[in-house]
Amino acid sequence: MATVHHWTGLEARALRLALRLSVRAFAGHLGVGIRTISKWEALLAATAPRPDTQAILDTALARADAATHLRFETFLSETARPCVPSGRAMTSGPLAWEYESWADDLERAAVALSRQDFTFAENLVSRWTNRFRSLRLDDRGLYLFARSTTLLGDLQRDQGSVIGPLSAQRSYVTARSLFTQLDIPRRIAQLDLSLAVVAEMSGQLEAAARSYEHLAIDDRLSRRDRARSRLWVGTALSKEGQHEYATRVMLAATRDFEDLTEPEDWSVAHQKIALAHRGTGDLSSALHYIGIARSTATTDTPMQRVRLDTAHGHILLSDPATRDDGLHVLGNAAIMAARFGLSHQLASIENVKAMSTGPSGPFSR
Template sequence: MRLSVRDFAHKLGIAPRTVSYWEARGAAITPLPETQEILDTALETASPAAQQRFHNQAATATREALGAAPYDGAGLSDWSEDLERAREAVARQNFTLAARLTERWLAAPPTTEGMGAELFALSLLLAGDLRRDQGQVIGPGSAEHCYRAAASLFASLGLARRHAQTELVLGVVAEMCGNLEVATAAYQTLSDDDRLSHRDQARARLWVGTALTKQGQHESAAEWMSAATIAFDRLGEVEDWSVAQQKLGLVHRAAGRLDQAHAALSAAEATGAAATPLQQVRLWTARGHVLISDRATQDEGEAILDEALAVTARYGLGHQRRSIEAIRAGAGRRTRR
């Protein structure tokens, strides 16, 4: 994180001499569980660049402990920097740039041993995110294919947290493919998995709710989502809290509670978290879905969905486009009845 001992200690809420003691003792130190949790949270909330530096140094330390010859670093630093840039490009839905930065390393990695193996797994994970957001979910070269390969590599490297995070996104793939019972079971298991951070455990609870509401279990879904919302609030995760409110709004819509649905969506919008095209499309889609559920506001809902659809076309958001088309088709059937 490139902080001084004093600043890092202040960030963690501990004494500077404790950090100095850790540095002096190195690998001989095994922090108490509550201290490990503090450190886990610090890593989870660090910038992508800081997280990558951590994982790179950890992989190098592991090689040295095993007596392996150190890498000369040729190509690996460029690879790491490209992955950081690709993550930012995916977040902005600049899929062309993200693909170029990621796939050249998958095609010709400098090495697939040690630190190179971890970078290769991270590249596969990022390629999975890229394909998922574009709607390429199953089949050869799809998001599922990339995630499964990444999960296998993380497991072989002993990177338990990365492995669990990849299992979590494989649950998302199962849900997107309509395998709702499989997805629900995966989310429920991971919601209490100690390999995951508290934030990722809360995400698993939220996603249990999304899978349950697709199965018509709206009250159970609301309970899981409310628990996730409380956790995000406690953790100070504003963006995740906003997403949870958005999903709660859709649960209320499905249960016929339109006023509560609008209130939840207003709460999500009030955070100002819709900073990317994907986040904006999700909010517009949710609001439009609620509005077209009421004949009095159906035209307004259609207009909002039109705006969302235009953004999906501009940024290549294939999965979101199909979701909007399904919502409009459902509204058309209700109107004909």
């Protein structure tokens, strides 16, 4: 039977995995707080439980059956692997149980990102990308590293860091290279789609539209991603002033989302169609479609609220009769964008307001 002379977070995590318990269940099993378990798992060998808790862990291990002891010893034996040279430093790849933790952190990071909790999401991702070098990872580790880098790109994109050394574009290119090395076509195509979004956000509308057109018929992508590509073809065309053709393209994407039962994408498509109608001067249709988008949105994240309010405010601002209402809606959207660090959306709001009052704006004299 295994024994532990001095428990650290490393041994505690090995015991949890050997018992096949979640963090919450393990906390209940030991009678300690969930935060205590989370601290052990975050710091591993850099932290040690208090003496009374060491005794609790001793008891939990002693009462475990033979199969649990075998799993526990297996997990611990992996911690004794020799380090691998990597340049000037000595590093080792993740242990088997660390892969599980890494994957869990990425799922948590994705949820945090969807809620615009950027700091927490970045902490979850960077704890792994800062710890390991991609060149020294096996295929499983490389896959997780590529997913981490993709999430980092999503985070940078949502914060408005689109191009440059520390930007979404740089992260997406790195992730694409890793997935190419792993030969995973679907992930490569998804990164191509993300890079097209970055091109559009940085003003490269013609290049973005061409990329979207190719991806809209790319069999490497799911039908949903192909429909999104078609929607974004319309978005890029609308930004270039081709509003009528853009509307037709986006309506086709809307029908795909309806067939696929993707209510959120369907709602977003109506938001885009509303802006295209605003571009043609058909404000009645624009208000109709933005009304559908606002009433059918299935998520209520800060990002989605800001995007909907920006589109709604833009349409209201296009009519002198509703100008004040538009400024009010855009003001609230700006407050929300600033609160959550949505710098790209904040810049878009300021651009909409500037266009409405500029020399060629609808209220210029």
